[in-house]
Amino acid sequence: MHRPLPAVPMHEPQECADGLGFPGCHPKRIPRSEIASYEGRIEYWDRDTETAMVCEPTTTYHERPAQALAQLAALIGAVRGSPIETFGTCDLLMRDGEGESWRILQADQTVFLHPATTRPQGAAIEVLGGHLPDVVLEVDHSTDSRGGKLSLYFDWGFPEAWIEVPETGNARRPGARMPGLTIYLRQASGWQESGASRAFPGWQAHEIHSAMNEGSFSRRTLAAVAGVGRALGDREGTAPSEGPVSDAVGRPVRDAAVRRVFAHRGLALSQGTLAALGDRSVEEAVGAALSCRDEADFVLRLSPDFARL
Structure with a gap:
């Protein structure tokens, strides 16, 4: 177990003022008066410093796995018999004691297994008082989420996090990381790496990685997806x-x-x-x-x- 894994050495690592590491990102000032209307992509924003960590530009290599997961989740929901919804990179919002925006994370994909009862009701996913996603996905094409973001996901109570290093486009990837998917399951003492998802029973990390990197879903992937959908249906009676x-x-x-x-x-x-x-x-x-x-x-x-x- 760990909370979280120490980040591998990166080229030109960046940190927020609070010491959280966001390798591959650079700081950008976004005043608190402008954050609600800001439409760009961010990794993290902190009100106290009015600083966001951003990673630009966004590439097709980065976007493909997250979009593929949305399609795979929809297939699993169809086989299960009830829908699964994904909400992409919407804000994961932590408020302070006065109800004001304090910190914001944006994942690359957010998955809700039971949207009928857990679907976000506002413009953001509220970390306190709302329902957290069953899975958050980070795609580390040119970043390393194992430092600041994974630590915050644990601190904020997220149950399961996936970090995907895609097969393509590794020319911009800092460090010497190999392609693959790592699944982190929440335990009382910290994150635990797992070879399979808890949210999607029976779905192996290597199967998910392959599926998110295929140009079109293979017969093997579709068979695995059907099995996960049936397992969810059996578990939930749907x-x-x-x-x-x-x-x-x-x-x-x-x-x-x-x-x-x-x-x-x-x-x-x-x-x-x-x-x-x-x-x-x-x-x-x-x-x-x-x-x-x-x-x-x-x-x-x-x-x-x-x-x-």
């Missing part, structure tokens, strides 16, 4: 695979899951095929979508009756 899908809510969830799988595999899918699914379960439909060669094979795998449509 699995849509328990019986036929016959209601107005279940069918859109199933059809959306099938569309996403076909889209990520680069396969064509007609509306007529979706309309002909009838009451087939999410597990049946997604399983066929994951394993089929094309739309015609998808139809055949579900039922011989489809072949005559």
Whole structure:
């Protein structure tokens, strides 16, 4: 266990006035009177010093993993039978005792497993008095989040943090870090590294890293995602695979899951095929979508009756 890992030596490390390290970033003054309207990306902002730590420019290498996670989470939610939402880089806001903005973090991706009850209600995710994300993702393309940010995530009570070092674009990466995903799980005494997620049961760090770096999701990734969705559904009693899908809510969830799988595999899918699914379960439909060669094979795998449509 650790709280947090010591940062590896970096080129031109930067620190805030409070001693928190943000390697790869540089300070920028943002007055407290302007922070609410500031629209740029920041890593961290402190009211006492009116200083933000920023990292510019933002590249496609940096953005790809976070966007991929949003798509993967949506697929998992569809298989589970209830949606999962992501909120990107919105403010993670810590207020002072007077209710005023004190410190702000921005993750690269924030994941809420149960948005119906935990979705942020305002412009920011409130650290005190609100619901924290189930997972925060940091993408260290040209930064190292293992210092200041990971320490703050623990201090602020976050349950699970992922730090991803992407496969591509390592020319700007400080230090000698290798690509990969590290999962940190909150324990009473500090962060504990784990080979698998707690929020997404059974999802291995190496599987997540591969998925976030694929140009299009592979069959192996989609199979892993389907397994995580089923595991979540079994754990929470929301699995849509328990019986036929016959209601107005279940069918859109199933059809959306099938569309996403076909889209990520680069396969064509007609509306007529979706309309002909009838009451087939999410597990049946997604399983066929994951394993089929094309739309015609998808139809055949579900039922011989489809072949005559």
